[in-house]
Amino acid sequence: MKRPFGLLFLLCLAGPAFAHVGSPDVFFEGNAGPYRLFVTVRLPQVIPGVAEIEIRSESKDVREVRIVPLRLTGPGSQYVPTPDLAQRSEQDPQFFTGSLWLMEGGSLQVRVQADGNQGKGEVSVPVPSIVQRVLPMQGGLGVVLFALMVLLAAGVVSIAGAAVREGELEPGASPMPSQVQRARRVMAFAAVLVAGLVYLGGRWWNLEARNYAASVYKSPPISASLEAGGRLVLRGEGGRVVIVPGRVARVAASRKLDDLVPDHNHLMHLFLIRVPSMDRFYHLHPEQIETGAFAQNLPAISAGHYQIFADIVHRSGFPETLVGAIDLPDVAGKPLAGDDCEWSGTALAQPPEDTSESRLTDGGRLVWDRSRSLHGARLKANVPLSLRFRVLDKDGQPAQDLEPYMGMAGHAEFVRADCAVFAHVHPAGSVSMAALELAESGLLPSPSGAGTSLSMAAHGDMTMPSESLAPQVSFPYGFPRSGQYRIFVQVKRAGRIETGVFDVRAE
Ligand SMILES: [Cu+2]
Numbered sequence: 001m002k003r004p005f006g007l008l009f010l011l012c013l014a015g016p017a018f019a020h021v022g023s024p025d026v027f028f029e030g031n032a033g034p035y036r037l038f039v040t041v042r043l044p045q046v047i048p049g050v051a052e053i054e055i056r057s058e059s060k061d062v063r064e065v066r067i068v069p070l071r072l073t074g075p076g077s078q079y080v081p082t083p084d085l086a087q088r089s090e091q092d093p094q095f096f097t098g099s100l101w102l103m104e105g106g107s108l109q110v111r112v113q114a115d116g117n118q119g120k121g122e123v124s125v126p127v128p129s130i131v132q133r134v135l136p137m138q139g140g141l142g143v144v145l146f147a148l149m150v151l152l153a154a155g156v157v158s159i160a161g162a163a164v165r166e167g168e169l170e171p172g173a174s175p176m177p178s179q180v181q182r183a184r185r186v187m188a189f190a191a192v193l194v195a196g197l198v199y200l201g202g203r204w205w206n207l208e209a210r211n212y213a214a215s216v217y218k219s220p221p222i223s224a225s226l227e228a229g230g231r232l233v234l235r236g237e238g239g240r241v242v243i244v245p246g247r248v249a250r251v252a253a254s255r256k257l258d259d260l261v262p263d264h265n266h267l268m269h270l271f272l273i274r275v276p277s278m279d280r281f282y283h284l285h286p287e288q289i290e291t292g293a294f295a296q297n298l299p300a301i302s303a304g305h306y307q308i309f310a311d312i313v314h315r316s317g318f319p320e321t322l323v324g325a326i327d328l329p330d331v332a333g334k335p336l337a338g339d340d341c342e343w344s345g346t347a348l349a350q351p352p353e354d355t356s357e358s359r360l361t362d363g364g365r366l367v368w369d370r371s372r373s374l375h376g377a378r379l380k381a382n383v384p385l386s387l388r389f390r391v392l393d394k395d396g397q398p399a400q401d402l403e404p405y406m407g408m409a410g411h412a413e414f415v416r417a418d419c420a421v422f423a424h425v426h427p428a429g430s431v432s433m434a435a436l437e438l439a440e441s442g443l444l445p446s447p448s449g450a451g452t453s454l455s456m457a458a459h460g461d462m463t464m465p466s467e468s469l470a471p472q473v474s475f476p477y478g479f480p481r482s483g484q485y486r487i488f489v490q491v492k493r494a495g496r497i498e499t500g501v502f503d504v505r506a507e
Contacts, residue, residue, distance in 0.1 A: 021219050024132060026128075028041075040055075040384045068082070220239040236312075263434040271422075272306045274302075280306075283411075306325065341490065348484065362496070382480065387474060391471045
């Protein structure tokens with residue numbers, strides 16, 4: 001009976017979770033009608049599982065918040081179930097929390113409805129739902145279940161024996177030796193039957209466990225090769241996502257990248273980072289040359305080992321980051337064009353040093369308002385933050401020439417020193433902008449016309465690129481785990497794309 005005992009345990013087979021890369025929680029800042037909300041969605045490790053939702057209202061006039069999960073696109077996305085009431089904190093009336101069951105993987109959204117003195121408002125936060133790992137069975141539960149199984153098996157065998165031996169006896173009579181004999185044979189048969197059932201049950205359990213383990217999301221790989229003339233060719237596949245976990249987890253067959261939609265103007269955002277020093281950084285936008293294949297004429301690049309992160313978004317609104325690496329020689333390259341940009345500078349300091357200022361090419365500076373971002377002096381992992389950066393011109397004055405870069409006030413990439421975390425974040429948060437557009441298209445416009453979530457200040461006003469933006473940009477994000485991070489913050493000033501770089505340790 002040792003084997004069935006072992007069968008009762010699900011092994012912890014998988015490593016950490018990936019959605020950007022190693023950063024599965026969703027951070028969002030936007031407007032629900034008249035109310036500005038900061039929404040954090042902490043994803044469960046397993047699906048089905050419970051997501052924890054935290055909502056902070058900027059103003060005091062939100063009385064009630066309701067939340068509900070539903071699909072982002074396709075069947076089910078139009079029919080909104082009855083939302084749950086979020087709990088309002090007693091100590092902090094601007095803070096609301098709630099738990100939501102996520103029943104399936106794939107591209108979901110969390111609808112947030114706020115009600116208060118200024119009427120109702122609604123916003124929708126896209127949530128890529130993935131299986132992060134297989135949870136092991138708790139030891140105590142395993143022992144209890146094993147004991148119950150032994151009791152049940154022994155009970156079945158002894159009941160079968162007793163039925164044959166004593167079922168037809170008159171009260172007070174003893175069983176005949178022939179009945180005892182028959183009972184023994186029946187008990188032996190029942191024992192074999194029960195053992196067979198336990199064995200088959202174990203097989204079924206293991207199959208389920210294996211299927212589930214196969215649905216654990218891993219960042220899909222991308223391979224890169226350098227062709228003559230400095231042309232980089234990339235080939236990738238999508239990751240596997242459980243669509244409907246049930247008796248047997250169904251894993252989506254969408255391994256092909258044949259359903260991509262542009263995310264802030266481009267099908268792919270490609271990041272090349274020289275590692276381990278992180279002293280070279282390129283944000284490029286390759287063209288699709290065939291299904292799953294992209295090509296990019298490289299700018300001048302100095303030789304080294306480069307980490308590749310490539311952001312894409314599927315038609316369903318499900319974002320993925322493809323991960324790879326390539327050793328590059330010195331590439332003469334072509335001049336940068338369009339939205340492409342590069343940065344080169346100092347290597348990551350060892351031991352790690354925090355920085356809060358970064359020089360820009362024209363002598364201006366990007367300054368991280370750390371006092372606003374940090375709770376206390378130290379930056380803690382897993383705490384939702386609004387990281388705010390001020391843009392100063394070369395005279396130290398707030399820059400007046402900030403303009404939208406790919407439709408937004410800024411773009412930030414958070415990279416852990418070992419590349420185990422990569423997140424491409426915007427003023428609206430860690431959500432994919434293409435998914436956010438899908439989420440908003442499902443919302444009814446508010447009567448005032450000011451209803452949808454994207455404030456133009458946060459988003460950057462695409463209709464008036466000539467008008468300059470406020471000289472600051474903020475990013476809602478939480479460092480998913482402790483470690484040394486480099487943050488690349490990108491803004492556009494007077495037609496020039498500028499990158500500021502910040503180093504920080506999260507604890
Ligand atoms: Cu971006």
